[in-house]
Amino acid sequence: MKRTPPQKQWLARPLKTIAWQSVGDRVPYWVETDSYDAEAFAHLCRDLPSLRAAEATGQKFLPHFSALLFDLYALLYKATLVFRPPEQVLPSAFFHKALLDAIVDAPAFEALRLQTVLDERQSGLAALTLGERLLGLLKSERLVNRAQMLDFWALHHQETELRRIEEEARSARELVEQFPEARRSHLAPLSERLHREAAVLQRNLAWRARDAEKAARELLERQGSHLHAEVGRTAVIVHDAQQQLQQWPGHWGGTSGDSVGLQIELGKKLAENPRLQKLARLVGRMRTHSWALRRRVYERASEETHAVVQGSDWSRLLPCELVALRHPWRRREFRRRLLEGSLLQYELRGQQRRSRGPMVVCLDVSSSMSGDKEIWAKAIALTLLDIAQRQRRLFRAICFSGADQPLFEIDLNPRQRYESEPHRVLEFASYFPGGSTDFQKPLDAAVATLQRAEYRKGDIVFITDGECAVDPAWLQQFRDHKQRLEFRLLSVLIDVGTANTNVLRQFSDRVTSVRQLTAESGADLFLAL
Structure with missing residues (x-):
């Protein structure tokens, strides 16, 4: 039965x-x-x-x-x-x-x-x-x-x-x-x-x-x-x-410290979007490579004694100052001078520290960037966001395509302690309107950003896969802004093929051409920043 x-x-x-x-x-x-x-x-x-x-x-x-x-x-x-x-x-x-x-x-x-x-x-x-x-x-x-x-x-x-x-x-x-x-x-x-x-x-x-x-x-x-x-x-x-x-990188959201609703929203989007899954895996590899690369460079860095100055760094104090700690009458005087920063110490000179100002990343999201190039370019940008968070630097992304398309500008770590906001990171990673390519509009927006007080002394990273003619008058005006604001512009040309880099070199301090879309391709850029 x-x-x-x-x-x-x-x-x-x-x-x-x-x-x-x-x-x-x-x-x-x-x-x-x-x-x-x-x-x-x-x-x-x-x-x-x-x-x-x-x-x-x-x-x-x-x-x-x-x-x-x-x-x-x-x-x-x-x-x-x-x-x-x-x-x-x-x-x-x-x-x-x-x-x-x-x-x-x-x-x-x-x-x-x-x-x-x-x-x-x-x-x-x-x-x-x-x-x-x-x-x-x-x-x-x-x-x-x-x-x-x-x-x-x-x-x-x-x-x-x-x-x-x-x-x-x-x-x-x-x-x-x-x-x-x-x-x-x-x-x-x-x-x-x-x-x-x-x-x-x-x-x-x-x-x-x-x-x-x-x-x-x-x-x-x-x-x-x-x-x-x-x-x-x-x-x-x-x-x-x-x-x-x-x-998914925990400092971009989805961890137990976030609300359950935010974790669900993030998990659902990741599970239903293969592009985001591939992007997360590539960002993980790039982050690991950039950490190891920067660690090796810092380990090789050397410094030499350059002069004697006043300060309060215990590791560089002169022996004659340290002797005072053994004398009961001079010990109080030593403490006073330590608080004032007037003790004699060595000044060391070595490799000059790189810029630690804000980052403004201009990302090409035109139709020619669809597919692996879009994922790789966004992985570069998000790896730079990871570097900016660790170095406590503000990070703004400017996504651009044609002159008739509005710019998509978003601050990815505006919170205290330079923490990123998960919904902003997802919004940036998912944005791709397509269209033609125009260089002048995003660079003008980047210059306007660097003129704001919180973004001064920053750097611009320009990521694209093509070329675009620029007006000579605009180019001269851009160079004037660059000299006045004292910023650097680093360009990344993705999958160059037969593309001409002459236009990028006219306004860039450095142009990196990438022919293979691998996690190691952005090494020069990560070190430069």
């Missing part, structure tokens, strides 16, 4: 009239939760714009769609699943139970729950992904057609009307009880009429609820395969998001 799966037992029961409970005492939720679960989901809704957007869109198709999203979250988060009996749930939410049962019955559901149980981030990501997948099925009418959706809404409106009449009947009964026995006979007909109306609506709603239960059971038998497939895709997305978050 074939045994009915446990998750289908509720739908397999024969139809019967549901023991009626006041609509005001019912809820649209099927999964038993506590206040902590509700608060955690409320935080997700506040921090996650995608979840709010899915909730707003879903409310146009099904009543109580926000409750369905919460049930999805609880279904994946709770270690022990307990469902409410049907008499405690609003009839307009009976369709949700069919969806939940179909999800639980999916072959990939257990694998999905292994990744989400008691994990707010993974549960939130899975609930958001499943909610968006359900929206797609509802829009395409592969689960229910428009007439059935209207039936659910009619059921919801009837519940609202019944709730109003029940409240009026309750108020009328309380009002009658407040009057003396002699006067109650005049108000009794009003109370009885309201109770009769409520009874009629309850009976009609019970029949509609039974029809909704039947429709849900038929839906599970007919369309369960669609939901099973979506559960499998969701399990893959959740797993990929976890892997990509581990590879």
Whole structure:
């Protein structure tokens, strides 16, 4: 004898009239939760714009769609699943139970729950992904057609009307009880009429609820395969998001110190965007290479004694000053001069320190940069952002294409301690409008940036793959600005081929031509900055 799966037992029961409970005492939720679960989901809704957007869109198709999203979250988060009996749930939410049962019955559901149980981030990501997948099925009418959706809404409106009449009947009964026995006979007909109306609506709603239960059971038998497939895709997305978050640089967001909503948003974008995945891997390799390269250069650096000056550096004090520490009378004088910085010490001279001013990176995002060149160029820019953060330098990116396209200017580490803002980094990494190429507009914007007080003494990095004619009058004006502001301009020409570097050399201090898009190609640039 074939045994009915446990998750289908509720739908397999024969139809019967549901023991009626006041609509005001019912809820649209099927999964038993506590206040902590509700608060955690409320935080997700506040921090996650995608979840709010899915909730707003879903409310146009099904009543109580926000409750369905919460049930999805609880279904994946709770270690022990307990469902409410049907008499405690609003009839307009009976369709949700069919969806939940179909999800639980999916072959990939257990694998999905292994990744989400008691994990707010993974549960939130899975609930958001499943909610968006359900929206797609509802829009395409592969689960229910428009007439059935209207039936659910009619059921919801009837519940609202019944709730109003029940409240009026309750108020009328309380009002009658407040009057003396002699006067109650005049108000009794009003109370009885309201109770009769409520009874009629309850009976009609019970029949509609039974029809909704039947429709849900038929839906599970007919369309369960669609939901099973979506559960499998969701399990893959959740797993990929976890892997990509581990590879994403932690100081750009997605760590445990950030809000759960931000981690979910970042993980979802990384899992769904192969370009961002490739960019994250390349940035990781470039960061490792740049750290090792700069460490080797600093280890080889040497210094020699140049002069004797005044200061307070213990490691360079003259022996005659250190002798004072052994004399009890001169020790206090030594401390005073140490605080004043007037002790004699050696002045060392070695390799001159490179500029540590702000960075302004102009990045070509024209159509010719599509593909690997775009990813490599952005990896160079984000590696420079990593260097800027470690050296406590401001970093501004200016993305440009044609003269008719507006510039995309964004400060990537404007916060205190020069920390980057994750949503800005993602916005920069995802931006690619295409179009033609114009050099003058982004360079004018870069000069305007360097004229601001916080960006003075900065450097400009210009990354492009092509050539563009510039006006001689503009070129002379740019050189005047360069001399007055005393900044350097380093250009990187990507995948040069037969491209001519003459235009870049007219306004650049240094031009690096890269023929192979590898992590080691930007070594000269990393050392120069």
